[in-house]
Amino acid sequence: MENVTKRFGKVVANNAINLELREGEILSLLGENGSGKTTLMNMLSGIYFPDEGQIYIHGKPVTIASPKDAFNYGIGMIHQHFKLVDVFTATENIVLGLEGKLDLAEAGKKVKEICDKYGFDIDPNQKIYDMSVSQKQTVEIVKVLFRGADILILDEPTAVLTPQETDKLFQIMRNMKADGKSLIIITHKLHEVLDVSDRVAVLRKGEYIGDVATKDADQQSLTDMMVGHSVSLNIDRPDPVNVTPRLVLDGLTVFDELGVKRLDNVSFTINAGEVLGVAGVAGSGQRELLESIAGLYPIASGSVTYYDPADGKTKNLVGMDPMDIRKSGIAMSFVPEDRLGMGLVGSMGMTGNMMLRSWRKGHGVFLNRKDPEDLAQRIWQELEVVTPSTSFPVRRMSGGNVQKVLVGREIAQAPAVLMTAYAVRGLDINTSYTIYNLLTEQKMKGIAVMYVGEDLDVLLELCDRIVVLCGGQVSGVVDARTADKRQIGALMTRMEGGKTDE
């Protein structure tokens, strides 16, 4: 790729990028969220069309105007979100959209061949809805190989995998490399970069910073390249003091609209003055857990008991909606996973969004705009939110800024319980550490902090205890100071493993 530029409106997502992928290598494309990694790869796979610049494949200039063109040039992309038909089998999904005669038996045989060759572990006749996330991802990879791709792009493939599954994926990637395929892996997890790739290319704010051979790099040097200056990668974790139970969950069970059990007999204690991590493969019941506590999800059975810090009295939160909870004097803050769909109003500015928490305050029928405006101004400055004004629609801010607005507002509520779901998703490294420190600060104020996270390294460094969910059940509660990643990874996928705490 030579001088490739892509703009979205005034935003330059990629500015004159030069990138080279050699045959038979694994290249890591590293960069913070919003640095233009995915945009760049989308241009290779024909989803976007570059504004300027030229792409060469095997030395020849090519025009990639559609995903089909990309396939013809042997480029296949595995997206973060799978594009599979649930009711079809693996083979059916793989041949879907191919031209020519449909011969499923023949295709099934070829799929089997590919699987054997690279060590994939899927059954070509299994339906997609029966598969785990990791298997679905495998189907996606086989799909592009089936179509003869020799350049594979994997967009954050490990985000949904457990450490064990990640290892398996990396082994397969190495097999493919040995077969002469070229691979690009997009990621922002540094240890994975160091683990699997031969070379690392770093993007920062749409600019190409440079590339280094992986063997010459380490975590610190890569981070510095990504961020542009030296950052410290340590999370300060003071020991919790005055730990008392704040919320006790007992036998919590919920069903979704379709009657599927989402939480199954979940019991644990959330203590004031500590950060409780919640780990689990995506969709293991994290969202349902937080929403049930916040009064947004109907609870089928079980109890949520709140211990009032002022007088030690207990209240059962089951059956209350968010307004009832607030009215009964419980200050609970919640940073939901779905920021614009639940935590914020996209079309409103910062001020309007601050009002989500305060609109009821004040007497009379009119809104109080002054206090939310002040709060918006304060968050704007303290968290360095990039926005032209406090009335600029938050939908049009970048993901990281949206998150700052949300987290800023929730912490400003001076809660007794602070629940966060993926609080740093989409944030750059600096801001992530700002958030970690804010959470630790809250903990030291005696607040019960719940942190649902996906990065196990962070969970282990930030939290005091970690609850591991697997398929809606608690598969273990571990002490974050002594547990290791393997142990949590094992708990994430099966219902056994040691209970080192409680």
Place this chain on the structure above:
Amino acid sequence: MNKKQSLFHIAKRDTLPWYKSFAIRGCAILLALVVCAVVTMLLTGENPVNIFATIFKGAFGSARKSWVTFQNLAVLLGISLAVTPAFKMRFWNIGAEGQVLIGCLATTACMICLADKLPNAVLILVSLAAALAAGALWGFLPAFFKAKWNTNETLFTLMMNYIATQLAAFFIIVWEVPKGAGKIGIINQGTEAGWLPVVGGQKYLLVILVVAVLTVFMYIYLNYSKHGYEIAVVGESQRTASYAGIKVERVIVRTMVLSGAVCGLMGLLLTAGTDHTLTTTIVGGRGFTAVMVSWMAKFNPIIMIFTSLLLVVLGRGASEISSTFGLNQSFSDILTGIILFFIIGSEFFITYQVSLRKSGKKEA
């Protein structure tokens, strides 16, 4: 290098300063007029300037015509204001037609059945209450079903229109004067019982004043009240609303009751204020036009004054054209269509910028 690439490049704009977006809208109207002129010349051979002059004359040609225009404006604006809270809540209320009509019917019922039983002032108050209640009921039903069982409000409100029309048709036969005429005629023509008072010597002034007050009220309600905030949040995302502790069902029902009640009020103004009769077509499609007025103004009551004015003037001018030039009424519909096309189309250019791709040089 093959030449498979689109000719245009479309990119989303940042927010435009207000004068630029107004300039774009102005250009759109200007262009629309030019296209209208060309179409007019090609199809009819008439001088377009004459046509435009006639449209203007039709709307403002005499004092009487101006008053009628303003009355029409007031009614359309009033109904548009009524549907606005519902649409801001993303509740697809296309039942304003029926909500107004049921208000007319309730007013008529009071005027016919209670005329000789109550003093006039009380009669008017009873009519008002009845019209508000009837409209509110027509708004409440679809909202209640939506909130409780998530029924489709578009179909529901549409069906409620037919119910209102059939009810009106039924009672017109019950109350027809004279028997067998199939229509009611002017109600209480001799006594003027239940007629709204004439303000300032002008028959239409009262409607205009009421709608003016309504406009201000709606502007404040939507922008500065807690209810208005709840409506905006529910419209954006119901999940966000329940997250913030807003009782979504209650807001939906409350807003639709308000919306329906204002429609009922417009029904009262139509029947007791200006028309003094009831027909099944008394609303005349304005319940639907109001949806367009509201959306074109992006739910801003002040802008709605201008959008409804535009539609009313075009409509009034249209009938003038058909009589002056002997053209079919449809011709003015064509002109209205062209103008609306350009105005709505201009929104695209306000949100996006389109540039030609530079060709020739190296491009991948």
